[in-house]
Amino acid sequence: MLPRIPASCSRVPPPLASARSQTFKAFYATIRSLRQPPPDPEDPPPDNDFILSILRANPSLRDTRSYLASFGPRPKPPSAPSADRVPAASKDLSTAQSIPVALEHPKPSPVLSSLLDPVVKRTALVKIQGPFTDVQLDSIARGMVYLEKLGLVSVIVVENDTLQRGEQDERAALIEETMRIVTVLEKQGAKARPVLGAVVKLGPKPGDDEFPESPDFSPPEAHTVPSDLGPIRSALRAGEIPVIPPFALDSFCRSIRVDSNDVLGALARGMVEAAESDTAQSNASPDVLSEEVDLTPLRLMIINREGGVPSYARSGYPHLLINLDSEYSHIHETFHEPWHTTNPTALSNLALAKTCLAYMPPTSSAVMVSHRSPSSLIANLITNKPALSSSLPHALLQGNRRLTAHTPTLLRRGLPVRVLRTVSEIDRPKMNALLEQSFNRILDEEAFYQRLERTLDFIVVAGDYVGTAIVTNEPCPGSPEPISYLDKFAVLPSHQGDGTVDFLWVALHDESYGLGHPFSANPNGGKGGVGEGRDLVWRSRANNPVNKWYFERSSGHMRMGSWVMFWCDAEKRLKLEQARRAGAGLSYVEGWEKGRLAQWGSVVGTIPSAWK
Structure with a gap:
C-alpha cells in the first residue's frame, strides 16, 4: 500500500493541476505509442488526400528533376564483378531465352518511387505559431506527416502569441503546448519526441565580435554548437520529429523562455555548421548515401494564423514571392499602419526569414503560410515555387479567386x-x-x-x-x-x-x-x-x-x-x-x-x- 500524502501537500492551483494532468497524459501517450502494434492492413490510413496534394502541386519536368536531385536515389559506384559470375559468352543462352517475357517483373517508375518512398532524408525548420484549436493542429500535423513521407523531416519550434513574456507558469504552459503538438503528430501517424531541454545558448557565438556588423543583417540573439544538437540528432536517427519549446540557457546555465525566432535563427546556423562538420569529418563522397539525416535545413516554414506578408501592390493580399536582397527595406517602408494590427508578426517573421536564409544554402526558401493552407507546403516542397507566379498580370491576380488573405508567401534570399x-x-x-x-x-x-x-x-x-x-x-x-x-x-x-x-x-x-x-x-x-x-x-x-x-x-x-x-x-x-x-x-x-x-x-x- 502506498503512503498517504498529506492534504496540505497535494493542493495545487486548478489551472496548473489541469496543465500538469494534460502534460502527463501527453507524455504517457508518447511512450504508449511506441508499444502499440502496427495498424491493421485492412484499415489503412487515408492516403488519398496525400496523393491528391502531390497531384495538385502539378510539378513540371524541371521541378521533378530538382526534387529528385535532393530526395531521390543517388548513383552508386559500380560494383566489382564477383568471382563466381559466369562470363556472358559461356552462358547457356537457350536457358535465358526460354524464360517467358510475362514472368519478368516490370521496374517501378523512379519518379513515383522517389516521391512515395524517398531515399534521402532532409530537414526543415518549422515554426508553429499558435495558439491553435485541436482541429487546426490536426490539419497542421497532417501537413507535417505528408512532408515526412516525401523525405522532409520537420524540426519544430513552438510559439504561443497569447502567452506574454514573464507570465506566471509560462514555462509550464509552453511545455504543455509542446506535448500537445507531440500528441497530435502521433495521432496522425508520425513519431514525435519532445525536446524539453534548452538546445541553444543566449548571446552571440564566441568569435562573432571579430567580424564587422552588416547594416542589413543582424545575427540571432542566441547560438548553438554541434554538441548541443545531440537531442535533435537522436530524435532524427530514431525517425522521430523533434518538437522544441523556445527555451535557452542564460549565462548562469538557467533554462529561460526566449523569442522563438532567436531559437530558429540559432538552429539554422548551428545545423548548417554541424552538417558541414559531419562532411569534413567523414570525408565521404557526395555519391555515397549516409544513414544520417542531412541536418542542413532545406526549408524554413512559418505556420501561423495570419498568412503571408501583406502587399501594398495587392490591396493587402499577401506578397507571392519576396526577393529579400532587394525588397526587404521596401516592404518595411510600404507596410501600412493597419497591418500592424491585422498582421502583427509579419515583419518579425520577415526578419526571421532573412536571418535563417542567410545561413541556409542558396537553393533554400522560406514560406509563410496560414494554418488554413497546410497542403500548400507539399507544393512548395516539390516545386519550390509560390502558389501563384508573382509575374502574372496584376489584373489576373486580383481577379483570381485563389488569391486570398491566406495565400502563402514564398521568400528567397534573392538577388539584387x-x-x-x-x-x-x-x-x-x-x-x-x-x-x-x-x-x-x-x-x-x-x-x-x-x-x-x-x-x-x-x-x-x-x-x-x-x-x-x-x-x-x-x-x-x-x-x-x-x-x-x-x-x-x-x-x-x-x-x-x-x-x-x-x-x-x-x-x-x-x-x-x-x-x-x-x-x-x-x-x-x-x-x-x-x-x-x-x-x-x-x-x-x-x-x-x-x-x-x-x-x-x-x-x-x-x-x-x-x-x-x-x-x-x-x-x-x-x-x-x-x-x-x-x-x-x-x-x-x-x-x-x-x-x-x-x-x-x-x-x-x-x-x-x-x-x-
Whole structure:
C-alpha cells in the first residue's frame, strides 16, 4: 500500500493541476505509442488526400528533376564483378531465352518511387505559431506527416502569441503546448519526441565580435554548437520529429523562455555548421548515401494564423514571392499602419526569414503560410515555387479567386536587381556568357552591340549577370512613337526555377508596360513607377517551349509564320480607357488599336538575328 500524502501537500492551483494532468497524459501517450502494434492492413490510413496534394502541386519536368536531385536515389559506384559470375559468352543462352517475357517483373517508375518512398532524408525548420484549436493542429500535423513521407523531416519550434513574456507558469504552459503538438503528430501517424531541454545558448557565438556588423543583417540573439544538437540528432536517427519549446540557457546555465525566432535563427546556423562538420569529418563522397539525416535545413516554414506578408501592390493580399536582397527595406517602408494590427508578426517573421536564409544554402526558401493552407507546403516542397507566379498580370491576380488573405508567401534570399540605361554600363564578357548559355548559341557580338548603340532603351540585370531583360526602341514607319521591343529575355540554366525569372519579369513590368501604377514603384534602380507605360512587344519561335509561359503573361499574341508575336498592353492606358467607358466595357478592337498589329508585325519581322 502506498503512503498517504498529506492534504496540505497535494493542493495545487486548478489551472496548473489541469496543465500538469494534460502534460502527463501527453507524455504517457508518447511512450504508449511506441508499444502499440502496427495498424491493421485492412484499415489503412487515408492516403488519398496525400496523393491528391502531390497531384495538385502539378510539378513540371524541371521541378521533378530538382526534387529528385535532393530526395531521390543517388548513383552508386559500380560494383566489382564477383568471382563466381559466369562470363556472358559461356552462358547457356537457350536457358535465358526460354524464360517467358510475362514472368519478368516490370521496374517501378523512379519518379513515383522517389516521391512515395524517398531515399534521402532532409530537414526543415518549422515554426508553429499558435495558439491553435485541436482541429487546426490536426490539419497542421497532417501537413507535417505528408512532408515526412516525401523525405522532409520537420524540426519544430513552438510559439504561443497569447502567452506574454514573464507570465506566471509560462514555462509550464509552453511545455504543455509542446506535448500537445507531440500528441497530435502521433495521432496522425508520425513519431514525435519532445525536446524539453534548452538546445541553444543566449548571446552571440564566441568569435562573432571579430567580424564587422552588416547594416542589413543582424545575427540571432542566441547560438548553438554541434554538441548541443545531440537531442535533435537522436530524435532524427530514431525517425522521430523533434518538437522544441523556445527555451535557452542564460549565462548562469538557467533554462529561460526566449523569442522563438532567436531559437530558429540559432538552429539554422548551428545545423548548417554541424552538417558541414559531419562532411569534413567523414570525408565521404557526395555519391555515397549516409544513414544520417542531412541536418542542413532545406526549408524554413512559418505556420501561423495570419498568412503571408501583406502587399501594398495587392490591396493587402499577401506578397507571392519576396526577393529579400532587394525588397526587404521596401516592404518595411510600404507596410501600412493597419497591418500592424491585422498582421502583427509579419515583419518579425520577415526578419526571421532573412536571418535563417542567410545561413541556409542558396537553393533554400522560406514560406509563410496560414494554418488554413497546410497542403500548400507539399507544393512548395516539390516545386519550390509560390502558389501563384508573382509575374502574372496584376489584373489576373486580383481577379483570381485563389488569391486570398491566406495565400502563402514564398521568400528567397534573392538577388539584387538593377537597371542599366547605356551600352557602356554593360559588362560585355558576362553578358555574352549569359546570352550564349541561355540560348545555347554563339552571339554575333559586334553586330549585336552596334544595334544596341542605336536602339537601346534599358536593360534589367539580375545579380551578377544571372538574368537579363533587354528592351530596345524600334523605329516604326508611320508612327511618331517607336515600338518598345523586348529584344532578349534570358536566365542562366543554373538559376531557372529559383525565382530569378519572376524577379526579372516583375522588374521588366515595372519599367515598361506597368509604369504609372503605384504597385510598380519597386526598388530596382529604375524609374520607381513614375512615367507613362508603353505597350511591350516581342517575338518567339513557334516551337519555343517557353511560349506557354509567355501566353500567361501577355495581353495577346499573333502567329507570324515560324514566329509568334506577343504583346503586353500599357496597363495605365487600359485602366483609363475602362474608366472612361464606365459600364460599357471595352470592345474587341478599340480605335487606338486599329492597325497596330500590322505595324508591329512589319517591324518585328525584320529585326535581324543576334546569332552567328
